[in-house]
Amino acid sequence: MSMLKGNYNLKKNVKKKKLSREDELEKKFESEASKRLGGSMVYVSKKKVNWSLNPKEKK
Amino acid sequence: MKKKTFISVLKEKMAKVTFAKISKLALKNANNNYKFLKYGNSIKQLHNFNFNKGDISIVVCGGPSLKRNNQIKTLKKYKDKAVIIAADGSLFYLLRNNIVPDLVVTLDPHPTRIVRWFGDEKLSRKKIKSDDYFSRQDLDPAFKNELKANKKIIKLIDKFANKLNIAVCTSSSSLVVKRLINTGSKLFWWNPTLDNPEKKNSLSRKLYFKNKLPLINAGGNVGSAAWMIADSVICSKKIALLGMDFGYYLNTPYENTQYYDGVMKIAKKKDLSIFYKKIYNPILKKYFFTDHAYLWYRDIFLEMLKIASSKTINCTGGGILFGKKIGWSSLNNFCKLSFK
Numbered sequence: 001m002s003m004l005k006g007n008y009n010l011k012k013n014v015k016k017k018k019l020s021r022e023d024e025l026e027k028k029f030e031s032e033a034s035k036r037l038g039g040s041m042v043y044v045s046k047k048k049v050n051w052s053l054n055p056k057e058k059k
Numbered sequence: 060m061k062k063k064t065f066i067s068v069l070k071e072k073m074a075k076v077t078f079a080k081i082s083k084l085a086l087k088n089a090n091n092n093y094k095f096l097k098y099g100n101s102i103k104q105l106h107n108f109n110f111n112k113g114d115i116s117i118v119v120c121g122g123p124s125l126k127r128n129n130q131i132k133t134l135k136k137y138k139d140k141a142v143i144i145a146a147d148g149s150l151f152y153l154l155r156n157n158i159v160p161d162l163v164v165t166l167d168p169h170p171t172r173i174v175r176w177f178g179d180e181k182l183s184r185k186k187i188k189s190d191d192y193f194s195r196q197d198l199d200p201a202f203k204n205e206l207k208a209n210k211k212i213i214k215l216i217d218k219f220a221n222k223l224n225i226a227v228c229t230s231s232s233s234l235v236v237k238r239l240i241n242t243g244s245k246l247f248w249w250n251p252t253l254d255n256p257e258k259k260n261s262l263s264r265k266l267y268f269k270n271k272l273p274l275i276n277a278g279g280n281v282g283s284a285a286w287m288i289a290d291s292v293i294c295s296k297k298i299a300l301l302g303m304d305f306g307y308y309l310n311t312p313y314e315n316t317q318y319y320d321g322v323m324k325i326a327k328k329k330d331l332s333i334f335y336k337k338i339y340n341p342i343l344k345k346y347f348f349t350d351h352a353y354l355w356y357r358d359i360f361l362e363m364l365k366i367a368s369s370k371t372i373n374c375t376g377g378g379i380l381f382g383k384k385i386g387w388s389s390l391n392n393f394c395k396l397s398f399k
Contacts, residue, residue: 021330022065022068022333025065025325025326025330025333026065026068026069028325028326029069029072029076029325030072030076032321032324032325035080035321035324036318036320036321036324037069037076037318037321037322037351037352038073038076038077038079038080038081038352039073039077039080039081039279039280039352039355039356040081040166040167040169040279040280040281041077041081041085041166041167041168041228041230041251041277041278041279041280041281041284042074042077042078042081042082042085042251042252042253042254042277042279043074043077043276043277043278043279043283043359044252044253044254044255044263044276045362046366047252047255047256047274047276048275048276048287048290048291048366049273049274049275049276049287049291049292050252050256050263050267050273050274051103051106051273052267052271052273053256053264053267053268053274
């Protein structure tokens with residue numbers, strides 16, 4: 001969430017939410033997954049085999 | 060609402076991160092392999108082809124139960140009746156037990172690792188030192204002495220090469236493709252489905268119009284791809300699964316699990332347990348544990364079963380692959396009932 005900056009001071013101090021250990025690991029996971037933690041191949045839902053594709057079907 | 064576990068959160072990210080990890084590399088490999096397509100045929104040639112056997116297939120994968128439950132005697136007994144489709148990781152085990160599968164499936168685009176399943180003629184101590192993938196895991200204990208195992212694989216593959224049919228995905232690395240061409244095995248090419256080919260700017264579409272090879276949904280990993288080929292290319296009516304665990308035995312140290320090295324890049328040892336999940340197998344009445352990737356593979360497989368044309372029986376005898384659409388049996392009982 002981004003914070004709006006104004007030319008006035010808030011009465012209360014807004015503290016930046018501290019990430020939990022799990023949140024931190026989740027963030028790191030996304031960057032590392034693209035190197036080592038992802039699967040061997042992509043999966044596309046509800047597809048089996050496409051023997052041929054008709055060029056006219058191009059959208 | 061119940062809070063999602065950490066591993067479930069990771070599992071949900073797998074489709075996105077795998078696409079990011081694989082798609083570019085798969086396309087790059089497919090472009091490089093274009094010049095090698097002449098050394099094989101399209102997998103279309105195997106459509107409805109049962110290798111002069113019946114309509115029953117046994118898909119053999121390299122999970123830990125393959126060796127632990129050693130069902131090799133049964134496999135030998137029925138090898139001339141069932142179509143045997145092997146994921147690349149189980150080929151060494153089959154060949155050293157004198158079983159030549161009817162078809163071997165390979166797909167992973169990793170640049171250096173996968174050739175090891177077929178024997179890496181340039182394997183050195185330096186290479187082994189830089190990647191402990193094979194020695195670290197519980198996949199095949201024969202890999203503990205990697206150089207010795209590699210020599211054995213090369214010898215076995217070269218011995219049986221003229222009998223081997225390989226369903227090779229265009230995403231495979233050039234090391235794998237060159238090795239396979241050099242062995243003289245019969246190659247049957249196919250494309251991986253990378254995204255919905257009906258969509259504008261689809262990568263799968265681009266791939267298809269480059270080489271005109273069928274697009275096969277690989278289900279995230281080579282074992283699932285082997286099953287998809289049994290179901291929708293060979294068109295078997297009944298498929299038995301062997302070595303498809305998608306999990307680990309409880310006494311497996313974390314260090315021996317597939318993604319341990321990746322997990323250790325982002326976490327400390329004290330965090331390890333949240334990357335794994337214990338799952339109770341109600342059929343075996345036994346717990347196994349799994350990780351984010353295997354959990355994702357399991358979910359995918361159960362989803363693919365919903366649109367399957369065949370009936371699938373899990374004869375693995377271990378792991379976490381159970382559900383409504385999948386039967387369970389020992390391989391012996393499966394074969395006894397199927398080949399009366």
